[in-house]
Amino acid sequence: MNTRQPTGGPVLDARLRLTRGDFSLDVGLEVAPGEVLALLGPNGAGKSSALRALAGLLPLGGGHVRIDGRDRTTTPVEHRPVGMVFQDYLLFRHMSALDNVAFGPRCQGVPKAAARRRAAELLETMELGACARLRPDRLSGGQAQRVALARALAVRPRLLLLDEPMAALDAGTRVDVRVRLGRLLEGFAGAGVLVTHDPLDAMVLADRLAVVESGRVVQQGTPAEVARRPRTAYVARLVGLNLFRGSAEGTTVTVGGPKGAQPVLVRVHEPCTGEVLVAFPPRAVALYSERPHGSPRNMWRLTVEGVERFGDQVRVRLSGPAPLAADISPAALADLGLARGTAVWAGVKAAEVECYPV
Amino acid sequence: MTGESAPPARRGLRARRGRPPWILLLPALVGIAFLALPLAGLLLRAPWTTMGARLTEPEVLSALWLSLSTATAATALSLLLGVPLAWLLARTGFPGRRLLRALVTVPLVIPPVVGGVALLLSLGRNGLIGRHLDAWFGLTLPFTTAAVVIAQVFVAMPFLVVSVEGALRGADRRYEEAAATLGADRTTVFARITLPAVLPGIGAGAALCWARALGEFGATITFAGNFPGTTQTMPLAVYMALQRDPEAAVVLSLILLLVSLAVLVGLRGRWA
Numbered sequence: 001m002n003t004r005q006p007t008g009g010p011v012l013d014a015r016l017r018l019t020r021g022d023f024s025l026d027v028g029l030e031v032a033p034g035e036v037l038a039l040l041g042p043n044g045a046g047k048s049s050a051l052r053a054l055a056g057l058l059p060l061g062g063g064h065v066r067i068d069g070r071d072r073t074t075t076p077v078e079h080r081p082v083g084m085v086f087q088d089y090l091l092f093r094h095m096s097a098l099d100n101v102a103f104g105p106r107c108q109g110v111p112k113a114a115a116r117r118r119a120a121e122l123l124e125t126m127e128l129g130a131c132a133r134l135r136p137d138r139l140s141g142g143q144a145q146r147v148a149l150a151r152a153l154a155v156r157p158r159l160l161l162l163d164e165p166m167a168a169l170d171a172g173t174r175v176d177v178r179v180r181l182g183r184l185l186e187g188f189a190g191a192g193v194l195v196t197h198d199p200l201d202a203m204v205l206a207d208r209l210a211v212v213e214s215g216r217v218v219q220q221g222t223p224a225e226v227a228r229r230p231r232t233a234y235v236a237r238l239v240g241l242n243l244f245r246g247s248a249e250g251t252t253v254t255v256g257g258p259k260g261a262q263p264v265l266v267r268v269h270e271p272c273t274g275e276v277l278v279a280f281p282p283r284a285v286a287l288y289s290e291r292p293h294g295s296p297r298n299m300w301r302l303t304v305e306g307v308e309r310f311g312d313q314v315r316v317r318l319s320g321p322a323p324l325a326a327d328i329s330p331a332a333l334a335d336l337g338l339a340r341g342t343a344v345w346a347g348v349k350a351a352e353v354e355c356y357p358v
Numbered sequence: 359m360t361g362e363s364a365p366p367a368r369r370g371l372r373a374r375r376g377r378p379p380w381i382l383l384l385p386a387l388v389g390i391a392f393l394a395l396p397l398a399g400l401l402l403r404a405p406w407t408t409m410g411a412r413l414t415e416p417e418v419l420s421a422l423w424l425s426l427s428t429a430t431a432a433t434a435l436s437l438l439l440g441v442p443l444a445w446l447l448a449r450t451g452f453p454g455r456r457l458l459r460a461l462v463t464v465p466l467v468i469p470p471v472v473g474g475v476a477l478l479l480s481l482g483r484n485g486l487i488g489r490h491l492d493a494w495f496g497l498t499l500p501f502t503t504a505a506v507v508i509a510q511v512f513v514a515m516p517f518l519v520v521s522v523e524g525a526l527r528g529a530d531r532r533y534e535e536a537a538a539t540l541g542a543d544r545t546t547v548f549a550r551i552t553l554p555a556v557l558p559g560i561g562a563g564a565a566l567c568w569a570r571a572l573g574e575f576g577a578t579i580t581f582a583g584n585f586p587g588t589t590q591t592m593p594l595a596v597y598m599a600l601q602r603d604p605e606a607a608v609v610l611s612l613i614l615l616l617v618s619l620a621v622l623v624g625l626r627g628r629w630a
Contacts, residue, residue: 055539078543090535092533092554107546
């Protein structure tokens with residue numbers, strides 16, 4: 001695990017094992033003080049189960065949960081130093097925003113006046129002072145999210161859990177809310193664990209990503225590392241890269257294409273050896289109807305599988321010995337006269353191909 | 359409805375769904391008639407001219423007061439015992455819970471008279487528990503106003519329990535989880551999160567319970583007897599009146615009908 005180890009060790013050190021029916025979860029997590037770890041993965045991968053297990057809402061089959069070095073594996077939910085922001089925020093509808101935030105401190109035995117004072121201060125720092133008296137149904141999505149965050153922080157947790165905090169927001173407010181949430185998370189001194197299926201949320205809000213697939217962590221690293229060097233087809237799709245696995249010798253990687261097909265050769269810029277992954281972005285792929293002459297590129301003969309809009313570009317899905325996606329301009333699409341079944345030449349410069357060991 | 363003369367304002371442009379089918383409409387109309395005609399009969403046969411005088415008869419007033427106070431006391435007692443019982447059934451898992459739930463619903467299905475006999479056998483002067491109550495505390499329950507309340511609780515509390523348990527099962531438990539992550543123990547979660555969430559269910563259950571207690575007859579007459587002033591509630595008074603003065607029975611019935619309707623309509627507005 002490539003965790004940076006600050007003095008005093010991680011806030012969260014957990015190994016979560018549980019099984020439910022056919023599904024089994026087995027992940028190890030470590031989060032340093034002030035760090036936010038994002039669990040990124042498809043629906044049903046076990047991210048939320050992991051989060052609920054950390055909170056104590058789901059019993060573990062095995063493993064441990066240590067917070068600040070103290071074993072909390074069997075500590076009841078209400079006694080864990082944990083704050084949680086739920087997917088739909090779950091603000092108590094019969095209480096004002098202020099009382100929602102004061103609820104936690106009250107449960108911890110803080111006198112009513114002091115609890116409300118703490119809640120008011122927290123709401124103030126989140127620019128929600130004007131909303132303190134409002135019931136949750138009068139709050140906007142972004143406001144409700146911050147009240148939920150304030151409520152979770154009011155118990156002064158060491159571990160902050162966020163379950164899909166952006167999922168309940170409409171697209172129009174997401175950008176703004178994401179930036180605000182990121183700023184607030186930066187100020188949190190404990191460990192943060194964020195669950196999301198949106199790579200953008202993970203990249204913006206987290207210091208480190210752990211990609212979870214089918215109950216296992218398949219890749220960990222900083223957002224930049226994960227985005228540049230995906231390790232699985234799922235991650236590659238998330239970050240929008242073409243990914244192949246092969247064996248390298250010098251600057252040539254032999255990729256075993258689909259079964260029975262001729263192996264495909266990928267030329268890379270820097271020499272490497274052994275089992276490797278090669279990745280390149282769809283915008284690095286150029287398409288030609290005739291094979292161009294004397295170009296030092298990777299060049300493959302492929303068939304158009306489908307065409308779809310992608311921002312101001314067009315994404316062309318290609319099948320053949322090296323199935324990949326290419327982004328071209330609508331003008332180029334018209335020039336090439338591409339349609340499903342058209343055969344084209346796809347070229348990628350060796351310098352655009354990232355090559356890294358498996 | 360395409361002409362400009364058609365009033366479009368209220369009808370809007372909603373797609374037409376056609377008439378309700380006869381096969382459903384006809385039985386429904388018969389059902390309405392079946393429920394409404396006896397009530398109409400009651401209204402038509404009422405001795406309206408002497409109504410004022412009859413209403414203020416001391417026997418009528420004492421029976422009415424006894425009915426209202428015992429039904430209210432029985433509802434209060436049912437709330438006190440029934441809400442925690444519903445919580446136990448809905449929120450905890452223990453061996454025999456299914457059996458317990460079946461047991462709770464037994465008073466719903468057995469004839470109230472049988473319930474009265476059962477109460478007599480357990481709480482009567484020679485009953486299983488009643489014997490000790492008598493010997494140790496000098497307490498005799500049967501044929502007292504307390505017995506009226508006990509009979510009503512026995513018959514009516516299951517309505518409350520079933521209704522509240524349903525509300526508890528329908529309530530979103532994630533709010534309780536959220537409260538737990540904020541440090542709330544189970545008592546706090548129940549008092550501050552669960553209870554407010556199921557309040558409408560409790561209200562509906564209490565209304566049902568109260569109405570059932572108000573109409574209680576069989577268990578009351580068996581366990582508490584029929585003494586004017588102490589155990590003769592309105593339903594008992596109606597039955598007695600029917601034997602000697604049918605007109606009085608009609609008056610008493612009307613009062614009972616109006617009181618229960620008034621309370622239920624008032625509660626529906628708030629809770630249903």
